[in-house]
Amino acid sequence: MKLLKIILVVCLSLISFELFLTFSPFKGGVSPVQYDPDIGMWHKSSFQYVYSNDCYNTKYEFDGNGLIKNHYNFNPDKQDVIILGDSYIEALMIKNKNIVHNSLYREYGGRLNFLNFGLGGTGPTQHLEILKKFANIQRAKYLIQFVSLDEGWGRDLEEVDPREFGWSNRPLVHLKFSDLDHYEIFKPPAMNIKEKIREFLAQFELYGYLRKTLKYYNSKLSVNGSDISKIPYGSRDWTTSWNQIKGSVFQINKLSKANHIGHRVVVFSPDRNHNKVISAFLELQEIPFVDLVDELEKLKIDLNSITFPCDGHWNDETHRLFARIIRSKFSLEN
Secondary structure, three states, X not given: OHHHHHHHHHHHHHHHHHHHHHHOOOOOOOOOEEEEOOXXXXXXXXXXXXXXXXXXXXXXXXXXXXXXXXXXXXXXXXXXXXXXXXXXXXOOOOOHHHOHHHHHHHHOOOOOEEEEOOOOOXXXXXXXXXXXXXXXXXXXXXXXXXXXXXXXXXXXXXXXXXXXXXXXXXXXXXXEEEXXXXXXXXXXXOOOHHHHHHHHHOOOHHHHHHXXXXXXXXXXXXXXXXXXXXXXHHHOOOHHHHHHHHHHHHHHHHHHHHOOOEEEEEEEOOOHHHHHHHHHHHHHOOOOEEEHHHHHHHOOOOHHHOXXXXXXOEOHHHHHHXXXXXXXXXXXXX
């Protein structure tokens, strides 16, 4: 009888815990990434799960290389288009057939393979290192780099700053540019006890809960003097971040030119002052680009209509729309 009670208590505890995780306001699911010694994290290979929030419940899947799965049959006889970006491009919340790389494949009539190297929580500095490590640039004909600059819209200005990554986040590679042609690489820490614990917890929904809970309380307890998140977004000095972004874009363009790859940049920046800075730089470097916000204004589309209401990421229709806009601006001829 005592053994039966123990078994019953254990079962009820497990059920209660699972219900707590399922309906927790901090629900984060199983981590889609694992430790990488060069980038800090990369998608798990041949992995699938369900990404859930109040306004979507979407199955996502990665291929054997950790890329967001294609909705078409990869053809080795065709050349590739490399796509770089953050969580807006990774798009775990979007139905696979609608994600921008798959939408672009249809827009361009299947003439090229479109490969999605998007990774949530990253900016142009990490994208340069992802390109160098994971992409087969010998196969590529074009490279499309998404730059989303503003708070709530991709945050590239913040994500290139190592101070933005607190102790509860996964470590990432960072760069420090002295000028456009010279930079230091700061690799993520080696796989230590902390990362081993993180990797273990990341196999369970408990990881997402703990990470968001710790982040929440850490923000409450942080000291004003050392926490840059306390500085109002609009009043920050972005000089260092701009050096990182410009340097990374320059180096990606340099690498593209050396391998006869057509580099195209897609800019999303509702802050038009930030947009002026990046646009002037791209024009100076003679890098073709498209300003998505400008295109939306021409179409009289409200920015509030292009995202999921529960988390601010671009929705399915927006991914399809942006693919059409890109197709109208860049020919990408073979």
